[in-house]
Amino acid sequence: MSSPGSVDMIPEATAPILLGLPVEIRLEIYRHLLSSKYIKRKIPYDDSMFETIYYNYDFHKAILRINCQVHQEATDVFYRENLFVCFTISSPEFRLFLRGSENVLFLSHSDSMRHFGGCAMDIIHHCPERWTSTSFLLVNDQLPNLLRTLRAYSQQLDQSLAKGPFSVRLFEDFGRWSTETQPRSFPVPTRIQSLLEPFELLYGVESLDIKGAVDEDYKQSVIRSATQQEPTVAEIITAASAIKNRGDEAFRETQYNLALSLYTSALRDFQVNRHCFEYTGSLTTGEFSQMSTAHAVRSFPIRLHLCLAAALVKVCEYKRAIDHAKMALKQIVTREAPPEEWEGFEISADEIGRALFWIGMAQKGLGDFPSAKSSFRLALKYHPEELMEESGRLEAGLE
Structure with missing residues (x-):
């Protein structure tokens, strides 16, 4: 993959008109012309097609050839807007796992990626007694997914993998780009935080060397954060519950986008620890007090999915709201999880009614009134008191 710096200059005659514009307008033009996005493409494979996702640079490289000053300004914008990370690992099993994973979107993966000149950060993960390595190039918004995947893989298949030492290097050019737009009073630029915060998703790392x-x-x-020991189940649920409670408060104050963000964060933090649960003891604090650990593990995501469904309806993302409400119902009735989670687990009619209610609200938002009417009637069957009046009113309005 080539970087925007690999272009030939057009011979200069006079200063281009572009440089006569205010710098703020020029920067907006560069952002527009050097845009990038994730796109889906169908790729031929063995006489068939499969769909994959790529990070695509839909930019006009001709602007980079106009003038040396334009070239410098435009490439600076490009690397401000796109933070590239090179991740090198020596575990052959995990390399194969990553290549087939749908959880992380890579730009490329090969040994040559170590020499890509536009990286903001280089990560090397050392695995004992393994001498070969492969590098993956990704955009920084995929780094949390990568480290979550590494940790989950380690917890399930290779407990020593995620605990191996990490070497992290932030490049000098990135330091210049990251601080130019940040007031000097800020000790940690937000762009540097976006690169290093994902390492807080790890636990028990032998060492983390940041240069x-x-x-x-x-x-x-x-x-x-990265070197501390794994949290207990009580700590996991307590921490995620605190985030959920902040989301509940934002929801009550009608700050629905903030609530959605907090609920998503709580679910993410819960899921990344999902594979290390040991079903022993009970929680003693919070809304899950006196509940068995296994039942709390089942109950917490149900409540979170219901909260997400409610917030998504409020921001008019109806299809996603239906998905989360159905996920809550699935968590209520499924028996595929470890038996400790569902043996003796009391199914709440109130939670079933809430899930059906938010499905009905989302269907109403999508204009599917027959389905919405059916969902409201089914929700009333479970008699959640706080939903009966509103469900009846909404159903009557659909007659």
Whole structure:
């Protein structure tokens, strides 16, 4: 993959008109012309087609050839807007797993990626007694998914993998780009935080060596987070519940987008720890007090999916709301999980009614009134008191 710097200059005659515009307008033009996005493509494979997702650069490279100053300004914008990360790992099993994973979107994966000149950060994960390695190039928004996948894989298949040492290097050019748009009073630019915060998803790492222009206190806080021991189930659910409670407060204050963000964060933090649960003891604090650990593990995502369905209806994302409400119903009735989670688990009619209610609200938002009417009637069957009046009113309005 070539970088925007690999172009030949058009011979200069006079200063281009573009440079006569204010710099703020020029930067917006560069952002528009050097845009990038994830796209889906169908790829031929063995006489058939499969769909995959690529990070696509839909930019007009001709602008880079106009003038040396334009070239410099445009490439600076490009690397500000697109933070590339090179991840190198020596585990052959995990390399194969990553290549087939749908959880992480890569730009490329090969040994040559170590020499890609536009990286903001280079990560090397050392695995003991393994000498071959492969590098993956990705955009920084995929780094949390990569580290979650690494941790989940380690918990399920290779417990020593995620605990191996990491070497992280922030490049000097990135340091310049990241600080130019940030006031000097900020010790940690937000773009550097976006690169290093994902390492806080890890636990029990042997060592994390971070090199580059990073505030020392912030660097040490990331290292402490990544090297601390695995949390207990009580700590996992307590921490995620605290985020959910903030989402509940935002929802009550009609800050629905904030609530949606907090609920999503709570579910993400719960799921990334999902594989390390040991079903022993009971929780003693919070809304899951006196509930068995296994039942709390089943109950918490049900409540989160219902909260997500409600928030998504409020922001008019009806299809996603239906998906989360159905996921809550699936968690209520499924018996595929470990038996500790569902043996003796009391199914709440209130939660079933809430799920059906939000499905009905989403169907109403989509204009599918017959289905919405059916969902409201089914919700009333379970008699959640706080939903009866509103469900009846909405159903009457669909007659």
